[in-house]
Every structure is written in C-alpha cells, then in structure tokens.
Amino acid sequence: MKFNIALLAGDGIGPEVINEAVKVSDAIAKKFNHEITWTPALTGACAIDAVGVPYPDETHEVCMKADAVLFGAIGHPKYDNDPSAPVRPEQGLLLMRKKLGLFANVRPTFTFPSLIDNSPLKRERIEGTDLVFLRELTGGIYFGEKGRRDGGETAFDNCVYTRAEVQRLAKKGFELAMTRSKKLCCVDKANVLETSRLWRETVQAMEKDYPEVTVSYEFVDAVAMRLVQWPNSYDVLITENLFGDILTDEASVISGSMGLMPSASVGEHTSLYEPIHGSYPQATGLNIANPLATILSAAMMFEDAFGLKDEAEAIRAVVNKSLEQGIVTEDLAPKGSKAYKTSEVGDWLVANL
C-alpha cells in the first residue's frame, strides 16, 4: 500500500522524536512492502517564527490531503510565561483540532510490566491497568464565547455542547467498549452543570442501541479520586473537553510510563497521532529524549488509520523487547546502568524489527 503522511515535528524535542518514528515507520513499511511519502509542515512556535501564525493554511492543506498526520510536540518557553500574548503555539493546536474536526482524543493508559516499579503508585494498585479515555476535543469551554465585560473587571467563558456533539463522541465510546470488555464510564458533573446533564441524558438514550455494554455514570471529582485508588477498575471512559484534559493527564502519570504513552485524535477528516508528552525544551538538541511514545503513536497510526494490525504489533513487539533488554533513554535507565541516546534507541529498534 501507499501512504502519504503529514509530518508535523513541531518544537523542542519534537523533531528528534519524530525522526526516530520516521526511521521505524520506514523500516516497517519496507518489511511489509508499503510505500510512505512524508510531507513535512510547520506548526507551533517554529511556525510563528517562520510565518507569524502557529497553524498556517499551507500546513492545514498538507494535513487535509494526507492519509494521516504524525505530530511531535509544540511549545517554547518564550511563550510560556505570558498566556495573554496575542499569538501562542497552543492556539495552533486548538485551531488544528477545530479545522481538522478532530472531535475525539483517544488516550490509552496501560502498564509495561518492566516499568511498573516506576509508578508513583504501589504495584498492587497499578498492575493490570489498561484503560482508554475518549476526550471530546472540539467543543465545550475551550471553544465557547469568551471575553471581558465591565472594562476588563469581569471575565467569562461559555461552555456549550449540542446533543449531536455528545452523540458522535459517545458513539465512538460505545464502539470501542464493544471491542474491549464492554464497560463504559461516562464522566460528568451532572449534579451541577446543565451541559453534563445533556451528556448524561444523551448517553442514557444511546444505551438501548448497545445492549451488551454496561454503562456507569460518575462525577468528575469521584473519578479523579478513583483513578489514583483503583485505576484498574476502569476500562473505556468518555468525557467532555476540560474534564478530559485534567483526567487524561492525571491518568498518564499513574502507570509510571508517561514517556511512552501514545495518543490519537480522530474525527471528520485526517486522523492525527502524537505522543502525550510535551516539547521538553530543556532537552532540545541533546539527543536524550525518549522516542517511544512517538513510535508507539506511529503504531496506533498503522493499526487505526491504515488498518494494518500486523505492522502495529511488530512495532509494539520490538518496543517491548527494547524495554526488556534495557535499550532505553536516560529517563528510564536505572541508576548506574547505561542510558542510550534518542537516535541509538531508534537504530536498535530498526535493527531488531
């Protein structure tokens, strides 16, 4: 098969980790007889520097024409301390989500047996954890009307959801639950918010279409607790944009494998795959960043965007092998043992595929 992949390396360590994901993807493509064309495009701080905006129209064109987008990370310290600056890298992210219609952010949290002791949680709390959040990504308070009144003394942000927005996200949740253990948790704050009541009634009305799925409804504050206490009691969780932002990040650190967690954002047009970690500016150019989350995001891309399960499994298998054999960057290397460079990890994976 032939694929055209938009390559949005972004800022900081983005280009370094993307580079390794490209190496591994090309090796997989060769092995399985596929042909990949990579089309690089600018986004984030580097796009602001080059053309003045964080998600240029040319980049959007490249993404729209591609079969998938592979994304690194964006953000640069020079924009960090001023969230009210007129142009910021995050705006590019939000614009990209909206223009590509990426309404569902798929965020798995799972454990690697060899890394379980890195978790801040006790082994017996985290063992067996394998959950997936579906976070709504193009609605809610992120995209509602916002502004100031009373000469700047009053600020407001509007949170808005339509039934159709909830339905399309929930549909993905039910479908995902059907491929897993048929358990779905709808996370809301229906005891306080009207948007949450719309979420809850919409999901309740869909239950009859998926009679095999057991649905539970939990308040966001209760989930924030139980994620730390019994993360392995969850399977598929669906939630709105802001709750998803907070809870998926909370979930990401419990496994002890945050530097390895991939993600996908899917919706109306091209799907996007990216590591969940940030642009880690302090490490830029040092060839020390862990490329595995990006490489595992490429695996998700092969499986979900191209329907190539064997290719995805081959990537996951070689990543597991590298972890077991300790071919890891400094974030994962136990004290006293050798840490490999970003590019060395990629080379080892390619050689061992």
Place this chain on the structure above:
Amino acid sequence: MKFNIALLAGDGIGPEVINEAVKVSDAIAKKFNHEITWTPALTGACAIDAVGVPYPDETHEVCMKADAVLFGAIGHPKYDNDPSAPVRPEQGLLLMRKKLGLFANVRPTFTFPSLIDNSPLKRERIEGTDLVFLRELTGGIYFGEKGRRDGGETAFDNCVYTRAEVQRLAKKGFELAMTRSKKLCCVDKANVLETSRLWRETVQAMEKDYPEVTVSYEFVDAVAMRLVQWPNSYDVLITENLFGDILTDEASVISGSMGLMPSASVGEHTSLYEPIHGSYPQATGLNIANPLATILSAAMMFEDAFGLKDEAEAIRAVVNKSLEQGIVTEDLAPKGSKAYKTSEVGDWLVANL
C-alpha cells in the same frame, strides 16, 4: 468563653459522626472552661423530606446567628441517580454556600505517620506531604447562567469571575502562605480560558503586596499530574471552583487518610466546618463510620473560628494518640485486629483528653 454553634448533621452517617464531634467538643469546652450551646437545624435530604427544600430559611437563620456551623454530610441514594430531579440535596449545599457567602473552601491534605502505608502512593512519594487548597466556592461555572436552547438540543453553562472575587480569595491564599512556608501556587488554565487569565493577572498584581511570598503559576492539567507524582512539592494552592472540586478530591486520596480530612469554608458571615467525606449511606445507623474527620473539623473550628489554639491542639493530640494505639473504626483497622465502633472511638477520645 461562650459559643453558639449551629449543628447541621445532615444525612446518612452525618448524625453519627456529628454526635462524636459534639461529645469531644463538649469535653474540651469543659476542660478549658467554655460553654457551648448547640442549635440543631435541618439540611440535605432530611430537610427535603421534612419541609420540601434542602436548605430551609430557618436553617439559614440559625447559621447566620451562630458563631460557627458544624456540618456532617448530605446526600441520599434516592436522589443520586437522577441529577435532573427538580429538588436535590446538593442544591442545598450550593445555596448554603452562596447565602452564607462562603467563598473560600480550605482543604488541607496531610499525612499521619501511623497511616502512611494506607496510601495508594509509595511511602517515599507521600511522606512529608502537608498542603492546603483554597478553593473558590461561590463563583465560576457553578453559579453562572445555565440552561438549554434549540428545544433542549443545546446546553450551556457560563463561567464568570470578577476581579474582586479573585482578589478576596487570593488574599486569603497570600495570608495563609505567610503563616506557612511562603509558597503559593495559583492553579489555572490561562492558556485557554479568559477567566483563568483574569485570575492570573489579578494574582500577579497582588504579588508586590506580599514580597516574601514566592508565587508559581501552573496549569490545572499539570497540577493533576504533579499531585500524584510529588504531592510534597506543594504548599498553599489557590484555584477556582470547578478546578478546586476536582483537585481537592484527587489530593484527598493520596494521603491514605481520606476518612480523616477536615475542611473549613469561610467568607462573609459564619464559617462552616465539615469532614470532606460524604454521607456514606450504606453505613447509616451501623455505628461503624469513622468520626475523626468531623472531630478534626471541630478542632479547626476551635482554632480558626474561636482563636483557641490550645483547645485545637488538645483534640489533635488525642486523635493522634488514638491512631497510634489502634483505637480506630473498621476502615483503619488492620486485618485481624479489633475495629472499634464510631461511638467507642468518641468515648475513648473523651476519656483520654
């Protein structure tokens, strides 16, 4: 001294834990020569059952006239599964907060050396944790305009903050930081929300009035992560209502002592003291609920509402002693050792004061 305390026992285990807090408070009053008058009043599901509303005007009158409010817990399963029912116990809670002007919810999280191994987190992650959240409690998306449009197909919730609302909460944060390690963390989502940008600019402008306090600004998603990774890196945190709801609950489970965490809500009129746990309906009437969070809330009341530090310390000391000697309810009793009843714990504390 003479005190008049409004006693809002509420639902479920509320009356049982409140009963023990009254016993201990009366014993302390006797020992230190104070006189307490308790004025019981209805709130929650029991108020709905009795008079049709969850926070009756008579209850409000009692609270307004009191020197402090001691609160148990509210909520009953018959209201749980229908967040859109017209009258619900939580509405009483929100109305009470608003009418009493309780704009700051003070939520400490700390560890008890004897309970540290109950934490889901590893000992080295949690040891030394001693943080306090100040959650804004009468503004934000909880109290903004909410409703439906398009024949019910679109729902909205408005999040609104004024500079004055941020200032009065932040002032309490700076003042609290001055009595502790002079570190203040402002938690917001200023990269996305206009209300968060108002929070940030308001707190930034106040920094000059507290030159000794070191202020950091962190995004809510990052805090949700670091609370699990390095809870002991925090001291005083201030945040808006919804973020506070999620993060204080997350923080409450990390110490392993959730059943022991007290809280205060303070503001324009009478201050209120309550355990952070819920009404635990399954345990109602069984005399098994842990009364310590309520008793420690009474200690906060003596110290903060009445300025009686010795009295508060005496309560805390005897609570510590009971924990060390294993005079604990079943939630804390190690497997195989005796669990004490709710009332037995209270009796032991009174006898050992």
